[in-house]
Amino acid sequence: MQPVRRVMVVGGPGSGKSWLAGRLAAISGLPVYHMDQIHWQPGWVEREPLEKDLLTRMIHARPEWIFEGGHSRTYRDRANRADLLVWLDLPAGLRLRRILWRTLRHHGRSRPDLPEGCPEVLGRQTVDFLRFVWRTRETSRQAVRRIVDAPPPHLHLVHLRSPAEINHFLGGCRPWQGGTGLLMAGQDEA
Known part of the structure; x- marks a missing residue:
């Protein structure tokens, strides 16, 4: 089997996408790209949708990547290029607690998966985001479900x-000895 060289990590906010992408990168040597760094500009200024489309497609075109995050408008393109799609489908309550925790942990600073100039602040913005996460918990799952229900054959x-399933999955991942890439449990060296 060929090593995995393009990994699509999706899931709702607070599901651990950035964390998992970092762990997979440490195992595989693959570069990580965060959708939040494309979505946001300094000062929490959102990019225009067409600019986000272009920037995501530029990453999709690369030969190797771990691309974590949303922008469902480009999910199909990303899935067509990816070797592996990892869907973190954790309960909304757990995700909301994680969002609060990371906001407190990074208060006043930008998280590593965000551009500089986007500090975490506990306030109205956080409350609005938590409401957004709760309100869109099913619609965001449906966007991923459309890919999962009709995936590209490869x-x-x-x-x-x-979290236990995530840890089990990670425990079955190992580096490809032929260079950068990832092998999963059940894969033999190519």
């Missing part, structure tokens, strides 16, 4: 629903 799918 795409490996991993659907993880709990």
Whole structure:
């Protein structure tokens, strides 16, 4: 089997996409790209949708990547290029607690997966974001479900629903000895 060289990590806010992408990068040597760095500009200024489309497609075109995050308008393009789609489908309550925790942990600073100039602040913005996460918990799942229900034939799918499943998945990942890339449990060296 060929090593995985393009990994699409999706899931709702607070599901651990950035964390998982970092762990997979440490194992595989693949570069990580964060959708939040494309979505936001300094000062929490949102990019225009067409500019986000262009920037995501530029990453999709690269030979190797771990691309974590949303922008469902480009999910199909990303899935067509990816070798592996990892869907972190954790309960909304857990995700909301994680969002609050990361906001407190990074208060006054930008998280590593955000551009500089986007500091976490506990306030109205956080409350609005938590409401958004709750309100869109099912619609965001549906966007991923459309890919999972009709994936490109080459795409490996991993659907993880709990922290224990995530840890089990990571435990089965190892580096490809032929260079950058990832092998999963059950894969033999190519």
